[in-house]
Amino acid sequence: MREHRRNGAGSGNGRPDAPGRKDKRSTEPGKGAAHAVAKRERSGADRAGATKVHDDADRAEAKWGHDGANRAGVKRMRAGADRAGSKRVRAAAAPRASGREDAVRIADAAADELRPGDRIVVTIKRIGINGEGVGYYKRKAVFVPGALPGEVVKAAVTGVDPNRLTARIAEIEKRSPHRVRPACPVYDRCGGCQLQHMDYAGQLTAKEELVREAFARYAGLEEAELPLRPIIGMDEPWRYRNKAQLQAGHKPGGGLALGLYEPGSRRLVDIAGCAVQHPAVSAAAERIRRLAERAGVPVGAGPDGALRTVVLRVAPESGELQLTLVASAEQFPGRDRLVEAIRRELPQITSISVNVNRGSSPLVFGERTRLLWGRPDLETRLGDLRFKLSPRAFFQLNPEQTVKLYDLAREAAALTGRETVVDAYCGTGTIALWLAPHAREVRGIETIREAVDDAERNARLNGWTNARFYVGRAEELLPRWVKQGFRPDVILVDPPRTGCDSALLRTVADVKPARFVYVSCNPSTLAKDCRVLLDAGYRIEWVQPVDMFPQTSHVECVILLVRKGADG
């Protein structure tokens, strides 16, 4: 399949841009960064608010792992206050012509004097990290869920704080050509996607802008200074997710529901029609829901044992599925009847486990997992490599884009077979194993023991004896190795959303490997960490955004930093 790479060669610097962008930039040396700082101060507000919400979510993800956290729980945090109106907003997103709307006073007050309910006119400049439209009212950032870059909206203020305003669309005065009808029947309620109301070309442009914006704000690098490559998207940006974590609950009218919580609520949205989920997962989830209902399985977090979450993962190339029933006790009413029925009716499910979670945090999994039936792992492939995944193993959610991401990591590492490489934050060792055939030695570091066990097993499965995996914190193990005389040629990191620990960055700055490869799912922390390394004598060779999660506001990047003086 042809790779969807955005047009525009090389750095992407020559890309036509919004009017006024170039005027703001100075051609004088040093002014670019100064402007970035001024811009940061001017609009720091939005960040402060949004960043706070995200910091909470980031902390949650850092604590619970990249995919270990309950998606709905973290999303609720991330969504913050302005989310409350998003449902209404999407409903209101079509232009309306009501006399009452027209009669509403349009505020011309200073930003600090605005009150909830006041109407303001906002030109949307970009998307924010939650996918909301961001514009400015008298230089104060305004977050407008559902609004798209380039749109002019009449918006009702919903929240005023010292740093930012939130508002909901009352009327779209100028509509973006990228606005489309969301494909997913549950888009308005689910909250799993944030950008389905924008066509895919618009999403890709908006994500590039997110990266550009993060580097201007947090690394002080203006557009001309940032070697940003055009984002790599998908040809078919739907049905790519290989895994679902579905909460079990009750339907309002009775009966069992499996789905995601609506943002900010405990109402479950049935995601049977989810447009980004692999169809085999959606179909199996619906069958399991019916079978659990028939087996009389209790749901929720009851002390006597009840089903909390259903986790389904598919190996797309074989269609085999792995099922993990997360429950508040290992045995729960109807469990064995349910397993029996699944074995009979869903032969594509080749592994069924129960995981016990009695906790009240948004963490999906508890500590204990027991195989109930079938194989202990799901075998899947990425490129030429085979992976066996235990129920809790982290594995990238979009296999097609993962191959592109890992190929970029390999390109950045530029290995000749003689190098020693560190894959810090290695998860189940997938990147380390991608690099192992091209390196002398690869060492992976990961805090989760099971992930390291998986990594070691997968190294054996693929016959790579030069890849070793270590349980520990990257910021502790790497400095220890360095003290013992270890000098890696390439350090690669793929940290959680919170970014790299400062002790790790200090070690990199001390050891100064010729190449530092950063794989990141959060442009803000990526840019902050890059600033540290730029100050420590590195230059950015290229930044490559990859769209791992079409229809959402997430964007992943691979970035190559080269030590100044080393061969680029």
Ligand SMILES: C[S@@+](CC[C@H](N)C(=O)[O-])C[C@H]1O[C@@H](n2cnc3c(N)ncnc32)[C@H](O)[C@@H]1O
């Ligand atoms: C984004 S995932 C990386 C996954 C892996 N590179 C992949 O592509 O599948 C981040 C990983 O870092 C681990 N982690 C979090 N904090 C860590 C730390 N301080 N040191 C080492 N690993 C850590 C998490 O458990 C998680 O597996």
